[in-house]
Amino acid sequence: MVALAEAITHPAAGAALDIEQVGHAFDIDGTELPVLSDVSISVEPGEFVALLGPSGCGKSTLLRLVAGLDRPKAGTLREDEARITRPHPSRVVVFQDPTLFPWRSVWDNVALGLEAQGILKSQRHRVDAALDLVGLSSFRNAYPHQLSGGMAQRVALARALVNDPKILILDEPLGKLDSLTRITMQAELVALWQRKGFTTLLVTHDAEEALVLANRVIVFSDRPARVKADIRVDRPYPRHRGDPYLADLRRQILGLLGLDATW
Amino acid sequence: MSTYSLSDGLASGAPRLSRAPLLASWIRVSGAGILASVAWIAFGLSCLWWADVGDWSRTHSLGIAALVIAAIALFGTVGADYLGSAGKALHKRAPWLVALGMFLCVWEVATAKFAWLPLPFFPPPQAIIEVYTDDLPKLLDSVFASVKLQLGGYLIGATVGFLTGVSIGWSRAVGYWVHPVLRFIGPLPATAWLPIAFFTFPSSWSASTFLIALATGFPVTVLTWSGVASVSNAYYDVARTLGAKPSFLVLKVAIPAALPHVFVGLFMGLGSSFAVLVVAEMIGVKAGLGWYLQWAQGWAAYANMYAALIVMSLLCSGAITLLFSIRDRLLVWQKGTVKW
Structure with a gap:
């Protein structure tokens, strides 16, 4: 596992994100x-923020706005002070489905971004x-249908x-x-984030996953989503699932999500 | 001695148990090949045994040729071990060789020998062979003319259809204008244009090319369009977040994703363009296999008609096979996802 200190050596790799x-x-x-x-959420460069909320509350919509795939009806989003108006490879999305292009080999799928930018x-x-x-x-020449779900998602990450x-x-x-x-x-995600230092925005509906991965957990209300709580998670990595904190x-x-009765 | 098939699970050096199963397995492996040889001997003898009821010059040669084929089938089966892939190929096709030999034998007897089928409408095999040997130059000219016309029309139709389909699928504005035209004109059989086309075009060749292109273009357009329209938005989202420009989305996302549909359109277009080709050649163009058929009928040269039909079907199935192999090459990524 990569030490936390290493993340601090690349503080410039991530961008600040302001959702206003x-x-x-x-x-x-x-x-x-x-x-x-x-x-309204303000994310520091290099932070790992988990967005948690009930299913269908609008978390994924917020991600699409951050990615620039859709324009918001109200308010603004900024990446390092620059307003987000359209997609840009500095903000890349990994979706729930790997959505690899089935007609491209693994290598060609990973090369997609660089090819699209002509470099x-x-x-x-x-x-x-x-x-x-x-x-x-070793799977560079395989086609997506030959990969397991986890491998396909790794390719999407690459x-x-x-x-x-x-x-x-x-x-x-x-x-x-599974x-x-x-x-x-x-x-692996935590290790990559620590090594690369990018700002990470993770939508999940698994509280445990949010707490194991993120610096900060933002809890949303039911639709229409608003910020219900903004929780800092000050624990060193690697974290343990059994940690009482x-x-x-x-x-x-x-x-906060109304599920306390079940625990 | 023939090899055991792999399913027997015996290596070549394995001990042999007894004679009876050995013979049984030999018959199972080689039986079809032997039968094929017998069928072709029967065909050859049926040519040579009785006298022809008509005047055909190739009866004797055909009989000899049939016996030669019978001999090849026999030696190919017995010596399959030493022939490698050729022996395997023969083994695989042996049942068809049996059927073909029997069919030819019955055909020969029913026409040339006892005239159970009325002449001259049912010529014997040797009459068709005679066409191939004696009327070859004219037949080859016809083949060449047909291929030229078909290829030109098909390539134009496929290209225009593909480009139109992509534009309709991609651009709402193009779709608005082209879609109604397509709905109005597309379902009309291309042959319905024949009389008009032969008047308005400067030559019958350009008229036929236009009609073949039309017959090809419609299915290619519709299927390319539906292929492009059915590409999942998720692919575009992924490409856009990775910095793709619109041209990249068309060329590297929409088109490759639509390609399986495009090939369905190309197959359908090929089929309907054959029909147009033959009709156009029969009516207006003074060359090609359609014209040859028409000409042969005018002279009551029925053997020539059958000969031309056989060539035509070989050409059509050859074209389909060619298209299949192009598709297999381009869509190799589908191999694990689609049942072939």
């Missing part, structure tokens, strides 16, 4: 369905390095990391994996 009074709504058959209401020819080594990073160099993002946006990336693969990949936080969080 953002509101958003969907049009569904003419009626307006509000999904986000007056959300692949001179930067091929970055693709190799990204594949190394997720431990899939495809994101090859762009050296300043903000890594994770939309329940481990949600569909519990063993999940635990392994959680540890985390267990206590988890009880608190589940209480």
Whole structure:
């Protein structure tokens, strides 16, 4: 496991993210369905922030706004003071489904970002390095259908990391994996984040995952989502699931989500 | 001695148990090949034994050729061990060789020998062979003309159809204008244009090329369009967050994702363009296999018609096979996801 100190040696790698009074709504058959209401979050460079909330509360919508895939109906989002208006490879998303392109080999999938930016020819080594990073160099010529779920998600992670993002946006990336693969990949995510120092935004509905991974856990209310609590998690890595401090936080969080009766 | 098939689980050096199962397995492996040889001997003898009821010059040669094929089948089966892949290929096709030999034998007897089927509408095999040997130059000219016309029309139609399909699938504005036109004109059989096309185009060749292109273009357009339209938004989202420009989204996301659909359109277009080709050649163009068929019918040269039909079906199935192999090459990534 990479030491925490190493993360501090690259403080510039991550970008600051400011979400200011953002509101958003969907049009569904003419009626307006509000999904986000007056959300303000300020993320420091290099922070690992988990967004936690009930299913369908609008967390993923917020991620799409941060990625620049959609424009907010109200408020502004800024990356290092610059307003976010469209997608940019400095903010890369890893979705719940790996969404690898089935017609491309693993290597070509990872190369996608560099190819799209027209810099692949001179930067091929970055693709190799990204594949190394997720431990899939030997699968470079495989096609996505030949990979297991965990491997496919690793490729998706490599495809994101090859762009050296300043903000890594994770939309329940481990949600569909089996519990063993999940635990392994959680540890890998923390190690990558510590090594690279990017700012990370993780949407999850698993309180334990949020607490094991993040510096900061933001709890959302039901739709339309607003910030219900902003909790700092000051524990060194690697964290242990049995840590009583985390267990206590988890009880608190589940209480905020209205699930305390079950614990 | 023939080899055991792998399923027997015996290595070449394994001890042999007894004679009876050995013979049984030999018959199982080589039986079809022996039968094929017998069928072709029967065909050859049926050519040579009785006198022809008509006047055909190739009966004797055909009989000899059939016996030669029978001999090849026999030696190929007995010596399969020494022939490698050729022996295997023969073994695989042996049942078909049996069927073919029997069919030819019945055909020969029913036409040339006892005229159970009325002549000249049912010519014997040797009459068709005679066409291939004596009328070869004219037949080859026809093949060449047909291939040229078909290839030109098909390539134009496929290219235009593909480009139109991608534009409709991609751009709402193009879709607004092209979609109604497509709905109005597309379902019309291309042959319905024949009379108009032959008037308005400067030559019958350009008219036919246009019609073949039309017949090809419609299915290619519709399927390319539906392929592009059905590409999951998630792929575009991924590409956009990685910095893709619109041209990248079209060329590297939409088109490769739509390619399986495009090939369905190309297959359908190939089928319907064959129909147009033959009709166009029969009606307006003074060359090609369609024209040859028409000409042969005018002279009541039925053997020539059958000969031309056989060539035509070989060409059509050859074209389909070619398209299949192009698809297999381009869509190799589908191999694990789709049942072939």
